[in-house]
Amino acid sequence: MENNYTDELFSAIQQTNKSATIDNFIKTDINYPKNPYSQEIYEAIFLHNNGHKKGFNETRWLSENEIQANGLKLELGEENNFIQSDLYQNNQYHENIKFYNVEQLDKASFDKLPLEVKPMPSWRANPQIEEFIESQGVKILHNSTSTPRYNPKNHTIYMPHRSQYPSSEKYYNDMFHEIGHSTIIELGREPKSAEQKANFAKRDELVAEISAIKLNEMTKNKLDKGNSLAYLKNFLSKFGDDKSVQKEELKKALTESDKVLKLTKDKYIEATKGKDIKATKFESVSNNDFVKARQRAIQKLEGKQSLPIPKSLHKGMNKGIKK
Structure with missing residues (x-):
């Protein structure tokens, strides 16, 4: 059955005609290093x-x-x-x-010092998703001058400022991707051999992106499936033109993403025990549902008639923009 999931997802990825992904955040100078008195950006x-x-x-x-x-x-x-x-x-x-x-x-x-005034985001945070993020035990700083990133050396996620995101959906999309990366050590994905080190970056991008898609589905956060498919297609292409090699790498990433989903959900449930939060309302997302959702997105993009969407994925199929 796992091979079927991989085949269906791989087919959906190959069908996407998007050649580039879109950043979730708007690039500004808000996090550039500034002087607190003059607000001048240092050219350093x-x-x-x-x-x-x-x-x-x-x-x-x-x-x-x-x-x-x-x-x-x-x-x-x-x-x-x-x-x-x-x-x-x-x-x-x-x-x-x-x-x-x-x-x-x-x-x-x-x-x-003079008070610092930074713009507020134009969207409201989702309290349950914020609780989920907090439960993961990774330090998060909103000080990145460029893209979101995770540093395993200090177990820290560096994010752009919240106001750089036009919607909560896009913000959480990026956060889930970085949370996927943050499980590298706990789930034993650190590269050991020369081959693993050579392929680590592109492999972990696949794991993080698929993990983000599944976490979006689980938390009912909206996302653009087409953009995610293009992202996966881009990183699969880094393994060369051999489709059998690409498919095998995708299969490995799907397996690892299941581990990420279980670990992060277990952390959330443990952290919210005894709290007045409906922690168990986050739904599990199987590879089967995941692949069917991907296929429906492709069919919709191509104007084909799609099958009814499972109730567990209804809210996850709304459009958004993924980096």
């Missing part, structure tokens, strides 16, 4: 590319000289915890400037 490439890795939610930074000039103080022990970057400012180039995040200031100094 290393700070821009690596500031988020320090683990701060804040995206405001001060140079060592700016801290001294404004009579501010760092928390004890933070003096050596800086990011060093060259800086282009006022038509001058400065080398090896030390930058500190405003979270590294002591409380008295932090309270002196």
Whole structure:
């Protein structure tokens, strides 16, 4: 039966004629490193590319000289915890400037800073899905200057700011994808052999994307199936043109995504025991239902008549945009 699921999904992927996927979020400079006084974006490439890795939610930074000039103080022990970057400012180039995040200031100094005003998202959060995300035990920072990403070294997901997402559906879509990645260590997907290391990135993209689709179905979060199919098609193509090889990789990813679904759901149920939350309302999604849903999406795109959708997937078939 598992082979049938793989065959049907692979066929649906091959039928999609979308050549590129669409980002769920809108690219802005909201998370670019800024000066808290002038709101000026620092032209400091290393700070821009690596500031988020320090683990701060804040995206405001001060140079060592700016801290001294404004009579501010760092928390004890933070003096050596800086990011060093060259800086282009006022038509001058400065080398090896030390930058500190405003979270590294002591409380008295932090309270002196101007209030930061970031835009609010235009959508409302889903309390149950937020509870599900929180139950996964992975640190989440909304400070990414580019795309969503997961770092296994510190078990952290870096997301764009919530206001960069035009809808909750798109935000949760990306979050579920990164949660899929976050199970790498727990489910033993770390590469060990040379072959595994060479293919790890593209394999885990397949696992994360299929996991995201299944988590969307389980939580009744809307998603664009066509966009996800295009995403899978793109990463399968990285294994070469041999369709039998691609199909085998898809089969492996489906198996791993089942493990992700079980692990994440178990975490949620455990975390919500005794709470006034309908934790068991999240439905299981089988590979069979998953593949049939994919096929219906393709048929709809092509204008073919589709079969009735199972009740368990009714709400999951609404359109959205996937990255």
